Amino acid sequence: MNVLQKTGAQIRKIRKFKGLSQEALAERADLHYVYIGGMERGERNITLLNLEKIARALEVELQELFRFNASDIEDEEITEAILATLECRSTEDKRRILQIINLIPQNATKKETD
Structure with missing residues (x-):
């Protein structure tokens, strides 16, 4: 699993934990829901600015998006x-x-x- 996939999986995990749909996260982060889906699948190279928007929308510190599964x-x-x-x-x-x-x-x- 590469860093894009790991980051996307972490964002998905946090989003689901918070009970948000991709559409709701996209709206909160001022991004398109298709972008959120591609990002969560590791298909998008996420910019730092968009990572910051996502962290704010999820109400977590930016570094939380990089706390990958310990088994990896x-x-x-x-x-x-x-x-x-x-x-x-x-x-x-x-x-x-x-x-x-x-x-x-x-x-x-x-x-x-x-």
């Missing part, structure tokens, strides 16, 4: 993605996230990697 990336990339995500979080958020991570049994993690 390797272990080292996962670690880098986690660290990059944490950089923009508050200290309180980081504490909460650490508490959540510590709730995951270590033997469950070992089974997944075996």
Whole structure:
């Protein structure tokens, strides 16, 4: 899956989570619904300006459009993605996230990697 397909899939996932149709997203972003469909299928090379419009229309930060499925990336990339995500979080958020991570049994993690 290339970056256009991954970005389009992420936008589709967020759009559906928010309960929006392609037409509703297109209207909010001041884009054509055919463009939204092509973008979600990875058929369009999306401009940065249009990505910004889509992020605003979805009411998410721009970087959320690039948070791809962890199964598509390797272990080292996962670690880098986690660290990059944490950089923009508050200290309180980081504490909460650490508490959540510590709730995951270590033997469950070992089974997944075996």
